[in-house]
Structure formats: structure tokens, C-alpha cells
Amino acid sequence: MFELLHYSFIQNAFIAGSMVAVVAAIVGYFLLTRGLTFAGHALSHIGFAGAAGALVVGVDPVIGLLVFTISAGIGMGIMGKRLNERDITIGIIMTLMLGLGALFISLYSGYAEKAYSILFGTILGISVNDVFITAIFSVITIVGIICIFRPLLFSSFDEDVAEARGVPVRLLSVIFLVLVGITVSMSVQVVGVLLIFTLLVGPAATATRLVHQPLGAIVLSIILSLLYTWVGIFLAINGTWPVSFYISAISFVVYLPVRLLSKHEKRSDHHSASSSHQLSTP
Amino acid sequence: MIELFQQSFVQNAFWAGTIIAILAAVVGYFVVLRAQAFAAHALSHIGFAGATGAVLFGMSSLAGMFIFTILAAVGIGSLEKRIQGRDIEIGMILSFVLGLGVLFLRLYTNSASEAVGVLFGSILSVTSGDVVLTLIFGIGTLIALMVVFRPLLFASIDPEVAEARGVPVKFLSIFFMLLLAITVAESIQVVGVLLVFALLIAPAASAQHITRNPISSILLSIVFGLIFTWGGLLLAFTTRFPVSFYIATFAALTYFIVVNSCHFLTPHRSSPAKHAHGENGK
Numbered sequence: 001m002f003e004l005l006h007y008s009f010i011q012n013a014f015i016a017g018s019m020v021a022v023v024a025a026i027v028g029y030f031l032l033t034r035g036l037t038f039a040g041h042a043l044s045h046i047g048f049a050g051a052a053g054a055l056v057v058g059v060d061p062v063i064g065l066l067v068f069t070i071s072a073g074i075g076m077g078i079m080g081k082r083l084n085e086r087d088i089t090i091g092i093i094m095t096l097m098l099g100l101g102a103l104f105i106s107l108y109s110g111y112a113e114k115a116y117s118i119l120f121g122t123i124l125g126i127s128v129n130d131v132f133i134t135a136i137f138s139v140i141t142i143v144g145i146i147c148i149f150r151p152l153l154f155s156s157f158d159e160d161v162a163e164a165r166g167v168p169v170r171l172l173s174v175i176f177l178v179l180v181g182i183t184v185s186m187s188v189q190v191v192g193v194l195l196i197f198t199l200l201v202g203p204a205a206t207a208t209r210l211v212h213q214p215l216g217a218i219v220l221s222i223i224l225s226l227l228y229t230w231v232g233i234f235l236a237i238n239g240t241w242p243v244s245f246y247i248s249a250i251s252f253v254v255y256l257p258v259r260l261l262s263k264h265e266k267r268s269d270h271h272s273a274s275s276s277h278q279l280s281t282p
Numbered sequence: 283m284i285e286l287f288q289q290s291f292v293q294n295a296f297w298a299g300t301i302i303a304i305l306a307a308v309v310g311y312f313v314v315l316r317a318q319a320f321a322a323h324a325l326s327h328i329g330f331a332g333a334t335g336a337v338l339f340g341m342s343s344l345a346g347m348f349i350f351t352i353l354a355a356v357g358i359g360s361l362e363k364r365i366q367g368r369d370i371e372i373g374m375i376l377s378f379v380l381g382l383g384v385l386f387l388r389l390y391t392n393s394a395s396e397a398v399g400v401l402f403g404s405i406l407s408v409t410s411g412d413v414v415l416t417l418i419f420g421i422g423t424l425i426a427l428m429v430v431f432r433p434l435l436f437a438s439i440d441p442e443v444a445e446a447r448g449v450p451v452k453f454l455s456i457f458f459m460l461l462l463a464i465t466v467a468e469s470i471q472v473v474g475v476l477l478v479f480a481l482l483i484a485p486a487a488s489a490q491h492i493t494r495n496p497i498s499s500i501l502l503s504i505v506f507g508l509i510f511t512w513g514g515l516l517l518a519f520t521t522r523f524p525v526s527f528y529i530a531t532f533a534a535l536t537y538f539i540v541v542n543s544c545h546f547l548t549p550h551r552s553s554p555a556k557h558a559h560g561e562n563g564k
Contacts (some may be wrong), residue, residue, distance in 0.1 A: 037369050038320065045476070087319055088487050092537050095479040099530025102402040102477070106524045115398050120384050194327075195384075205370050227384040242388050248381030255374050 010237055012126045017229040019138040020183075020190045021199065025225035026145055027183045028204035029218045030176060038087060039076055039177070044093045044184045046072045049097040050119045050190065052104035062133060066189055068097070069181030073157050077174030081254040101182040116177075121192035121234060121244045132191060137182050144179050145229040148168055153214055156278060190229065191244045199225060201253035224254065286519055291406055295525075299511040300409045301420040302468050303481060307359045307507035308427060309465040310486035311500045312458060315438045319483050320369060321459075322359055324376040325466045326478040328354045333400045333470070338351035338386050343400065344412055348419075355380075355463035359456030403474030403526045405515070416468050423461050434458060435496055471551035472511065480526070481507060487539040497513035507535060 005011065031040045047065040054064025077091075105115045117176070145152070155162035156170050164167045189195050205220035232247035286292055313322050329347040336346020358372075387397050399407070408416075425432070437444040437451045445451045469478050485506035489499045514528035 008559050026306065032370070037373055041373060087317075088314070088483060088542075090477055091319055091323065091479050092487070092534050094483065095477055096534035097330050098402075098476045099480065099527045099534075102474075102530070103526050103527035106522070106527070117398070119401065195377050195381050197373045198381070199371060201370060202377070205374065239386070245381040245385040248377045252374055252378035252381075259371065259374075266421070267424070 005261065008128075009126070009190075010233075011123060012122045012128060012131050013231070013233050013237075016126050016134045017123055017190050017223065017233055018226060019134050020186050021203075021225040021229040022222050023138050023141050023183050024187050024196075024199040025203045025207075025221040026218055027141065027180055028200040028202075028225075029208070030145075030152060030198060030213075031155055031180060032204045032208060033214075035092055035177070036177075037197075038090060040180055040184070040200050041197055042078075042090045043069050043072055044188070044193045045094045046097040047181075047184055047188060048118060049101040051080050052101040052108065052115065052195070055108045055114055056104045060187050061114075062185060062189075065185035066182065067266070069184050070178050072097075073177035073179075074182035075175055076250075077170070077177040078095045117192070118188065119194050120242065121188065121190050121195065122245050123190045124236070126189055134186050134189070136235075137186050141179050141182050144175065146173060149157050153175060159164075191247055195244045195248050198248040198251040199229070202248075202255055206251075206255045206258050209258050228254075286398065287539040291517060293409075294408045294410055294413050294521060295515055296404045296412070297413045298416050299307070299405060299472055299515055300508065301413075301416050302465075302472050303485075303507035303511040304504050305420045305423055305465050306469050307485045308424065308500055309462055310482040310507075311503050312427075312438055313462060313482060314486045314490055315435075316458070317463070319479070320372055321477065322462060322466060322482055324372045325351050325354055325358075325463055326470060327376040327383075328379045329467055329470050330475045331379045332467070333385060333475075334386040334397070335385045338389055342412075343468065344415060347470055348464065349412050349473040350379075350417070351463035352460060352469045355459035355465065356456060359459030359468065399474075400470070401475050403472050403477065405472045405525050406518075408471055413472065416471070419468060422469055423464050426457075426557065430457060462519060469535075471505045472530055477530050478532040479527045480507065480530045481510070484537050488537045491540045510536070520531070 005014075011188070016178050028040075031037055034092075047069045050064035050066070050068025051061035052062045052064070053068075057064075072093075098187055151162070151167045152172055155167050155172050159169055184196055185199065187199050191199050203221045203225035204217070206224055207217045211217040211220050228247050228250045235241070236243040236245045287296075300420075313319060329351050332350025333343040334346075335350065336343045339346070341349075376420075433444070433449045435453050437449050437454050441451050465482065466478055469481050473480050483502045483535040488506055489503035492502060493499050508531050509531040513532055514525045517523070518525040519527045
């Protein structure tokens with residue numbers, strides 16, 4: 001069992017997976033407190049078009065992902081507050097991008113496996129080069145978050161008060177969504193476009209239900225995220241089932257009892273409740 | 283051009299596409315009105331697990347999608363109000379189910395093109411048996427919708443008043459979810475899991491921006507749905523790009539043109555919406 005760890009592709013998987021897990025857990029916490037989980041979901045789908053486009057042009061899918069998710073992140077950030085109220089608009093932009101992705105996939109004369117691996121992840125096929133790229137972007141994201149930590153936390157909890165106190169709310173929102181874009185692009189390697197929700201929102205959603213205090217919730221979220229990823233990779237290399245299945249299943253199985261047993265209402269629920277209410281007055 | 287229509291797979295595609303476009307447009311009207319866009323999105327992802335799971339048990343993928351989406355619909359419908367705006371909960375369930383879909387796919391076959399077909403639609407491979415099944419369920423759904431039309435409209439616009447007047451709001455909610463499930467399962471054939479938004483939400487959302495009258499809004503929504511589908515099919519047959527790309531592009535373009543031009547016509551349109559948001563956010 002432990003001799004498996006000597007294989008370089010498994011080492012790569014564990015190293016990249018761990019980095020992605022840590023970054024996704026931190027970014028996911030803020031995504032949740034800002035009520036932007038649907039935006040995170042949409043960013044990953046938008047990234048699919050980028051990755052598929054990169055395949056057609058013949059560059060690394062990660063580059064296509066980064067270009068698309070970062071520009072979409074900037075766009076969403078500029079739209080600002082209105083974003084919460086725009087589930088339908090985000091959904092339709094997402095649809096357009098997915099359609100574009102379908103076009104690129106049909107233009108790309110290669111194998112459907114490539115498309116499949118973007119959609120569902122290829123952690124066991126990661127190269128040393130990918131590990132380096134992941135490391136660089138992890139550092140950028142974590143440093144970015146640390147730099148804006150206090151004002152970001154403030155504006156996440158009470159945007160109006162933060163704005164009144166002179167916090168550059170709009171700028172923070174843009175920077176944060178760019179960081180989300182980078183995180184999404186990295187996470188694609190591990191769980192794929194379609195299952196990013198599990199790594200990005202799963203651990204943070206469980207952690208915020210258990211711990212109220214921000215720092216504690218972030219730390220717990222990181223621990224959970226690492227556990228999911230490690231256990232997922234470990235089970236996958238010992239069996240035949242895919243990593244993304246294990247990670248999404250573990251994430252769900254841990255979340256479910258926590259959700260059912262904890263009663264307190266979170267702020268993000270208010271956010272999403274009001275945004276859905278919004279849709280009834282189109 | 284004409285001889286194209288003599289081929290049976292082209293006829294099947296047009297028949298199925300037409301039935302689904304009408305059905306999705308009508309059901310979509312209520313989805314937008316009831317602010318259940320994200321639930322529709324989740325149901326389509328659940329359909330992915332159904333489609334891949336069905337192959338595992340030797341059923342047709344359409345049958346599998348019906349079973350999975352209908353079961354999920356009963357669940358979502360019975361949670362009713364509690365599920366509204368619960369992006370996180372729905373998101374967790376949908377990523378778990380997607381993971382399950384990946385697992386089914388792996389267990390049955392490693393065919394990545396099978397997965398891509400379900401995700402992005404495969405209208406050109408619709409058989410005449412599928413057309414008959416689509417027609418039966420389509421007509422059944424439309425008749426059911428006509429039967430509950432008035433109370434459903436009432437309950438969608440103002441659930442509290444409707445409930446006070448003795449309208450069975452809870453029952454209608456579950457019943458509508460069932461109809462939505464059938465519609466989603468059928469739409470997946472044309473545009474695939476990922477692009478259900480294009481047929482279900484985009485025509486209805488565009489139509490509701492143009493007119494508020496329910497009947498004319500539904501009729502306009504049907505016209506949009508048919509134009510997208512027929513235009514997409516025609517272009518797909520004459521060029522080599524996929525149908526879902528065309529449909530998604532038409533849908534998104536129409537939506538954004540309509541939203542922006544309506545914005546110019548009635549610049550104060552968003553103010554009551556903002557007001558509602560502010561009230562709810564507190």
C-alpha cells in the first residue's frame with residue numbers, strides 16, 4: 001500500500017491535490033460568506049469553454065482556463081452588487097459559454113477523453129510541470145487573500161457599513177473574483193469543471209456550520225478539504241473508481257449530518273433567499 | 283436542402299426538437315415565474331446520473347433520466363419553501379449526483395464520448411421510439427399543465443394569498459416539480475445536461491421581459507423556443523458545428539438583446555426589484 005507512494009504520478013497527485021485543497025478551502029469560505037456560490041459554480045463552467053478553446057488552439061488547457069475565468073471574474077466583480085440578483089443572467093452567460101465549449105470540442109479533432117478529463121478531472125495524470133504551475137498559483141492566491149484579508153472579511157459580512165467606512169468594496173470584489181478564477185482553474189485538475197463545487201463550497205459549508213469564528217472556520221475548512229482530497233486520492237489509487245466520485249461523495253456525506261443537526265441560519269442564506277426572491281420580479 | 287428532410291434521422295431530430303421546444307417554453311414560463319432556475323439546473327445534472335446509471339441497468343437513457351429526475355423532483359418539491367434560495371444545499375446534492383454519474387460511467391464503460399453525448403446533447407441520434415416517448419410525455423405534461431394552469435399561476439405569483447384562498451399550494455409545488463422533471467429529461471436529448479438553461483429558461487425569461495401578460499408571454503416563449511431549435515437544427519445540418527452550440531448562442535443573444543432594449547424602454551424597471559431586495563436583505 002505505502003509503496004504506491006513511491007510512484008511519481010501518485011506523489012504529484014498528492015502534492016497538487018493538497019495545494020488545491022488548501023486554496024479552495026480558504027477561497028470557498030469567502031465565497032460562502034459573500035453569497036457567491038452560484039457565481040463560483042458558473043465560473044467553473046465558463047472555464048470549460050476556455051479549456052476546450054485552448055485544446056483547439058493547441059495550448060495548455062490551464063492557460064485557457066485562467067484567461068476565461070479571470071476575465072469572467074473581473075466582469076462579475078464590475079457588475080458588483082447587482083450580481084446577487086442575477087441568477088438568470090449568470091445562468092445564461094454560463095449556457096453561452098458551455099455552448100462555445102461544445103463548439104470547441106467538436107472542432108478539436110482529438111479524443112473525447114480530453115474533454116472528459118476537463119469535465120471530471122485528471123489528478124492521476126498530473127505532470128511535474130503541472131505541479132509547479134499549481135504551486136505558483138497557490139502562492140499567488142494565498143498571498144493575495146492574506147493581503148486583503150481584513151477588509152475582505154469586513155466587506156463580506158457587511159458591505160454597506162464597510163463602504164461607508166471607506167473600504168474599496170468594488171475593487172475588493174474584483175480582486176476576490178480574480179482569485180476565485182485562479183482557484184477554479186487550479187481545481188479543475190483535481191475534480192474537473194463539473195465538480196468544483198465539492199472542493200470549493202463543500203468544506204467551507206460544513207465548517208461554517210460548526211464554527212462561527214472566521215479564522216476557526218477557515219482552519220477547519222482547510223482540514224476537511226485536505227482530508228477529502230487525501231482520502232479520495234488514496235481510495236482511487238487502491239480501487240478502480242474515479243477520484244472525483246470519492247471526493248464528491250465524501251464531501252456530501254460529511255455535509256449532510258452537519259447540515260441536518262445544526263440549526264443556525266447563516267448570512268449567506270439571507271443572500272441567496274433574497275436573490276431568488278428577486279427572480280420572481282423579472 | 284429538401285432531400286435532407288427525407289432522411290429519417292433528420293425527421294426524428296425535427297419532431298423531437300419541436301415537441302421539446304414547445305414543452306420547455308411553456309414549463310419554463312413557470313420556472314422563471316417561480317424563481318426555480320437553479321432547481322431546474324440541478325434536475326438536469328441529476329439527469330446525468332440517470333442517463334449513465336440507466337445504461338448500467340440496461341434501460342434506455344431516456345427512461346433512466348425520467349426515473350432519476352422524477353424521484354429528485356418529489357424530494358425538491360416536498361421540501362418546497364425550505365429549498366427556495368438554498369443554493370448551497372442544492373449545489374451539494376447536484377455535485378454528489380454528478381459524482382455518482384461519473385461512477386456509473388466508469389462502471390459501465392470508459393466511453394468518454396458517451397458522457398460528452400449526454401452532457402452536450404445528441405439530437406441526431408434520437409430514434410423514432412424516442413420520438414414517440416417524447417410525444418407521449420410531452421402531450422401528457424402539457425395537458426396536466428393546462429388542467430392546473432389557473433391555480434398554478436395564482437400560486438406562483440402570490441403563494442401566501444393563494445394558500446389563504448384554499449389553493450393547494452404545497453401539492454401544486456410538488457406536481458409542478460414532476461412536470462419540470464419530465465421536461466428536463468426530454469430537453470437533455472436535444473441540448474444535453476449542461477445546456478438545459480438554453481431551452482428552458484432563456485425563451486421564457488426573454489418573453490417575460492417583453493410582456494407581462496401570462497398567455498402572450500407563454501406564446502412568445504414558444505415562438506422563441508421554436509426559432510432557436512429549428513434555426514439550430516438547420517444550421518447544424520448544413521454546417522458541421524453542434525446543434526447545442528447554435529441553440530445556446532441564439533438563446534443568449536436573444537436574451538441579452540431583449541434585456542438591454544427593455545432597459546432603455548423602461549429605465550426605472552429595476553427600482554421595485556431593488557426595493558424588494560433591500561427589504562429582504564434585512
